[in-house]
Amino acid sequence: MVEILKTVGRTIEKCGSPEAGTWINAVAPTVDEVKSLAAEIELDIDSIKAALDEEERAHIEVEENHVLIIIDVPIEDRTENTYFSTIPLGIVLMNDYIVTICTKKLPLIETFCSGKFKSFTTQNQTRFLLLMLFRNAAYFLHYLKRINQMSSAIERDMIRSYSNKEIVKMLRLQKSLVYFSNSIKTNESVMLKLKRFDFIRENPDTEELMQDVVIEIEQAMEMARTYTAIITGVAETLATLADTQLNRTMKLLTGVTIILCIPTIVSGIYGMNVALPGGSNPHTFWFLTGGIAAVAAVLTFFMKKMRIF
Numbered sequence: 001m002v003e004i005l006k007t008v009g010r011t012i013e014k015c016g017s018p019e020a021g022t023w024i025n026a027v028a029p030t031v032d033e034v035k036s037l038a039a040e041i042e043l044d045i046d047s048i049k050a051a052l053d054e055e056e057r058a059h060i061e062v063e064e065n066h067v068l069i070i071i072d073v074p075i076e077d078r079t080e081n082t083y084f085s086t087i088p089l090g091i092v093l094m095n096d097y098i099v100t101i102c103t104k105k106l107p108l109i110e111t112f113c114s115g116k117f118k119s120f121t122t123q124n125q126t127r128f129l130l131l132m133l134f135r136n137a138a139y140f141l142h143y144l145k146r147i148n149q150m151s152s153a154i155e156r157d158m159i160r161s162y163s164n165k166e167i168v169k170m171l172r173l174q175k176s177l178v179y180f181s182n183s184i185k186t187n188e189s190v191m192l193k194l195k196r197f198d199f200i201r202e203n204p205d206t207e208e209l210m211q212d213v214v215i216e217i218e219q220a221m222e223m224a225r226t227y228t229a230i231i232t233g234v235a236e237t238l239a240t241l242a243d244t245q246l247n248r249t250m251k252l253l254t255g256v257t258i259i260l261c262i263p264t265i266v267s268g269i270y271g272m273n274v275a276l277p278g279g280s281n282p283h284t285f286w287f288l289t290g291g292i293a294a295v296a297a298v299l300t301f302f303m304k305k306m307r308i309f
Helices: 031-041 045-052 107-113 125-160 164-194 204-270 284-305
Strands: 002-008 011-014 022-027 059-062 066-076 084-094 097-102
Touching (some): 031 045, 045 084, 097 125
Antiparallel strands (some): 002 022, 059 066, 066 084
């Protein structure tokens, strides 16, 4: 899907064709749409394909008639392996247009498309770009807070009833944090390179906004480090608890096995079809039962002293 949008007054309106000051938003475009878009605005098709490559890392490319900026954007990814992940978003700055390209519909882009974000215009490319970077960092912070909340909920569940599910959930959160940490770091590198461009340095109106973006990214990076350390500690604690629980179970089973060995041995001996002491005494069964119970009680007492039970 390819949309052509333009700020008119304080609203976002759709246009029929690209014109100066428009924003072209391509979401999971088809092969024909990619070719048509590249031909219509004279954009290198390789730049579009790079933005649609889900394995593409965040970077900046300067071409003859455009600048391609690829950043990582956080998304919810409720798969078996993780809760959150990141995908690349391509932002192309041209003389007359700004183009955004992604493989999925993003809440970040929808915020601008819906017109809820009033402090931008499609005609001011530099401010639009920095506002997208700022909102993207804010989304990282939002999802990081959600990861922290999920981690706290898993800890509470662990206290009430421990199971392997908690370890699996923590591992999924850890994986999400790894994706986020790497993506925030590469986005930070993009910002540092972006600050050296003339259209950023020579525009005093965007200097404060640029500083806000840098601060937001640094805050997200610090928060990712903190939550990674916390979740790593919790995951290690869970693993330790699992080992402790296993050791307790093994000790309990060992103690029970030792106690059950006594009646097994005695019943095995007196179950043999040979003459045995007291075999003709009608009270032998009760003597043996009482002796076994006494030995079992003594063993249980000493095992409790040794904290086996």
